[in-house]
Every structure is written in C-alpha cells, then in structure tokens.
Amino acid sequence: MKKSPRTNPQHILERATPLFARHGYDGVSMRDVAAAVGVTPAALYHHFKDKDELYIQAVNHVFGKKFSDAKAIMADNDEPVKRLETFITWFVRVLNKDKDFQKLLQWVMLDSDPRRLQKLTKNTFQELFAAIQKLGESFKQQYDPHLLAVSIIGLVLYHFESSAVRKKLPGSRATHDQAKTITLHITALLENGLLTH
Amino acid sequence: MKKSPRTNPQHILERATPLFARHGYDGVSMRDVAAAVGVTPAALYHHFKDKDELYIQAVNHVFGKKFSDAKAIMADNDEPVKRLETFITWFVRVLNKDKDFQKLLQWVMLDSDPRRLQKLTKNTFQELFAAIQKLGESFKQQYDPHLLAVSIIGLVLYHFESSAVRKKLPGSRATHDQAKTITLHITALLENGLLTH
DNA sequence: GTCTATACACAGATAGAC
DNA sequence: GTCTATCTGTGTATAGAC
Numbered sequence: 001m002k003k004s005p006r007t008n009p010q011h012i013l014e015r016a017t018p019l020f021a022r023h024g025y026d027g028v029s030m031r032d033v034a035a036a037v038g039v040t041p042a043a044l045y046h047h048f049k050d051k052d053e054l055y056i057q058a059v060n061h062v063f064g065k066k067f068s069d070a071k072a073i074m075a076d077n078d079e080p081v082k083r084l085e086t087f088i089t090w091f092v093r094v095l096n097k098d099k100d101f102q103k104l105l106q107w108v109m110l111d112s113d114p115r116r117l118q119k120l121t122k123n124t125f126q127e128l129f130a131a132i133q134k135l136g137e138s139f140k141q142q143y144d145p146h147l148l149a150v151s152i153i154g155l156v157l158y159h160f161e162s163s164a165v166r167k168k169l170p171g172s173r174a175t176h177d178q179a180k181t182i183t184l185h186i187t188a189l190l191e192n193g194l195l196t197h
Numbered sequence: 198m199k200k201s202p203r204t205n206p207q208h209i210l211e212r213a214t215p216l217f218a219r220h221g222y223d224g225v226s227m228r229d230v231a232a233a234v235g236v237t238p239a240a241l242y243h244h245f246k247d248k249d250e251l252y253i254q255a256v257n258h259v260f261g262k263k264f265s266d267a268k269a270i271m272a273d274n275d276e277p278v279k280r281l282e283t284f285i286t287w288f289v290r291v292l293n294k295d296k297d298f299q300k301l302l303q304w305v306m307l308d309s310d311p312r313r314l315q316k317l318t319k320n321t322f323q324e325l326f327a328a329i330q331k332l333g334e335s336f337k338q339q340y341d342p343h344l345l346a347v348s349i350i351g352l353v354l355y356h357f358e359s360s361a362v363r364k365k366l367p368g369s370r371a372t373h374d375q376a377k378t379i380t381l382h383i384t385a386l387l388e389n390g391l392l393t394h
Numbered sequence: 395g396t397c398t399a400t401a402c403a404c405a406g407a408t409a410g411a412c
Numbered sequence: 413g414t415c416t417a418t419c420t421g422t423g424t425a426t427a428g429a430c
Contacts, residue, residue: 026220027223040396042398045425140393149368150356151356166347168323171330248406248407
C-alpha cells in the first residue's frame with residue numbers, strides 16, 4: 001500500500017459536500033472548503049482545476065452511490081405493487097438518512113448554469129428515471145408514463161424539500177419526520193387515491 | 198397625485214425579482230440589481246437598508262399577490278372534489294405562467310439563514326396551507342391532514358421544479374409543459390390512485 | 395503536496411457632493 | 413434621490429518557495 005497523503009481528493013470531497021449541501025454553489029467559497037479540510041485554498045487547486053470541478057465531483061460522488069443502489073432495487077422481479085413499495089421505502093429512507101444527498105438534489109434542480117447542469121445530470125438520473133417510468137406503465141394505462149414518474153418522485157421528494165418550512169406550519173408533528181410514517185402515507189395515497197370507490 | 202420618481206421601491210423590486218428568481222440570493226449582487234434598474238448601487242441603499250431587506254421584500258411582493266388569490270379560491274363553498282380541482286387548476290396555471298414565483302418558492306425552501314427564512318415565511322404560507330389541510334380532511338379519514346397537504350402541494354410543485362432536468366429525461370414531450378396536461382394528470386392520480394378497484 | 399504571498403476582480407456598504 | 417468616490421472584506425486563482 002502506497003503512502004497516501006492525509007488530504008486526498010476523496011477526503012476533500014467529503015469535507016466539501018456538507019457545505020455545498022447547506023449553502024449551494026454560490027454560498028460556498030474555496031476558502032470555506034479549504035478551512036473545512038484544514039488546508040489553504042491553494043492546496044485545493046492542486047487536486048481540482050477550479051471550483052466548478054470540485055463542486056461537480058462532490059455532487060457526483062454523492063449521487064453515484066445512491067443511484068447505483070436504486071438501480072439494483074428496480075431490477076428485482078417482484079410484482080409492480082411490491083416493486084413500487086420497495087422503491088418508495090428505499091427512497092424515503094435514503095432521503096431521511098442522508099440530508100446532504102437530499103439537499104444537493106434540490107440545488108441541482110435550481111442550477112442556472114446550463115453547462116454545469118449538463119455535467120451534473122449526465123449519466124446519473126437517466127437510468128433510474130427510465131426504470132421508474134417503466135414501472136409506472138404496469139399500472140393504469142391512462143397515465144402518461146413520463147408524468148407519472150415525475151409525480152412519484154415529487155411526491156416523495158417534497159416531503160423532505162419542504163421540511164424546514166413545513167415545521168412552521170399548522171398540524172406539524174414529530175412523527176412526520178419518521179421514514180415509516182412518510183412511506184406509509186405516500187404508498188397509501190399513491191395506490192388508492194383520495195376518493196372512495 | 199404627487200410626482201413619483203422614475204425609480205421608486207416597487208420599480209426596483211420588479212427589476213430585482215427575475216434576477217433573484219434565476220440565481221438566488223447568493224447569486225445576485227447589489228451591483229447586478231443596480232444595473233438592471235439603471236442606477237448605481239448607492240441609490241438602492243436609499244430605498245432599502247441592506248441586501249436582505251431588498252431580497253425579502255422582492256419575495257414577499259411576489260408571494261403576497263399569489264397567496265391572496267389562493268385564499269379567495271379556497272374560500273368558495275363548492276363540494277370538496279370540486280374545490281380540490283379548482284385549487285390544482287389555479288396552482289398549476291400560476292406556476293406555469295409566473296416562473297419567477299415558481300423559482301422563488303424553490304429558493305425559499307433552500308434558504309439556510311434561519312432569520313431570513315423566518316421573515317420569508319411569516320404570514321404567507323400559513324393561511325393557505327391551513328386551508329388545504331382542512332380541505333384534505335373532507336376525504337378519507339385515514340390520511341394525516343398535514344401529510345396530505347404536503348403531498349398535494351408537492352405533487353403539483355414538483356412538475357415545475359423538475360422542469361429543467363425533466364426535459365433531459367426519456368419520454369419528455371412538449372405537451373408536458375402545458376397547464377391543462379399537468380392538471381388533468383394530477384387530479385386523476387390524486388383522486389383515483391394507481392390501482393384498479 | 396502544501397505552503398506563503400499575492401494578483402486582481404468583485405462583494406456589501408457608506409460619506410458627502412449635487 | 414442619485415451620483416462619484418471610496419472603504420474594507422472576500423472572491424477565484426496563480427507563482428514560486430519548501
């Protein structure tokens with residue numbers, strides 16, 4: 001095993017991730033990252049050519065792991081309802097556990113730089129989205145598969161995206177932050193809808 | 198009628214809004230705003246004590262109008278299903294029409310400054326959220342009203358929050374950007390769910 | 395591989411003339 | 413009410429010593 005420097009690229013990414021997750025690209029400076037790592041800004045430029053590259057690699061470092069897990073889950077051969085529930089259970093648990101992942105998803109959606117957005121979404125969302133879309137086709141034919149996939153993802157994501165604001169709103173309770181509560185609510189609503197038949 | 202200066206506070210807010218909507222608080226400088234208004238940065242400080250105040254007033258200027266419209270809609274006395282559909286129709290149309298409103302909603306959800314978040318959410322979301330929550334109680338009792346309100350809002354919002362990314366994903370079509378398409382999809386899914394009964 | 399030192403642009407904000 | 417001019421801190425990024 002070669003001697004590895006205390007400060008390798010992966011270590012830098014792991015220190016930078018929570019900063020970008022909390023404050024976004026424009027809210028974090030290279031000085032901030034350097035301070036979190038425990039080096040000077042100049043040292044960062046030895047490992048990353050500029051701030052964009054550092055940010056993109058930090059995001060992809062987080063996304064890569066999660067989405068490869070998701071792909072495995074969606075590849076199972078259970079029946080559709082079971083697969084849907086497995087996916088939602090997994091997605092809720094991951095979002096609940098890894099706040100950095102959840103926040104970075106939000107920041108990516110808001111990125112106003114087309115170049116950077118391209119690099120952030122390349123080879124990450126596509127496969128998972130396609131799998132969800134295909135799963136959606138197993139249900140009622142009336143739903144557009146693309147819109148249905150967006151609906152399913154949004155239904156899950158928004159319970160976490162709204163969390164900071166939601167807690168200030170009426171009816172908020174501690175149980176609303178628990179993965180199990182959210183999962184049960186979403187699956188019931190998605191499967192049965194609001195009306196009695 | 199008094200002589201009004203070409204550059205009054207409201208005019209500044211209207212010029213600043215699209216900038217904050219696109220790039221967020223940290224992505225916009227006072228110099229950017231001043232350039233968009235056509236004055237020097239110093240002039241802005243005559244009308245607003247600092248950047249925070251300018252940003253908060255810009256957001257509240259946009260939110261205020263929309264949410265008072267929404268309150269009126271939710272006050273109607275139609276039956277629950279009809280009221281739900283009216284609300285979703287209105288919400289989708291507003292989000293589709295006013296991209297600044299839609300984007301600012303996203304930025305507010307990500308605001309990491311507790312002080313600013315407090316000022317942004319004070320007296321804006323509460324009443325509307327409470328009305329949606331109450332509407333949700335008209336349907337199946339099994340659903341937690343708070344979670345149901347979050348689900349309904351998220352289901353609508355995410356179709357717009359995801360739009361930049363969604364267009365790069367499989368199955369995307371031009372009709373997916375039309376208010377009517379989205380409204381019909383969401384109402385059908387919410388009311389009936391995925392399973393056949 | 396990390397440091398010191400620094401270049402240079404841009405940030406928020408203010409003083410005081412007009 | 414807006415300007416010019418400016419203060420002071422922070423931003424990204426680099427050169428060159430160690």
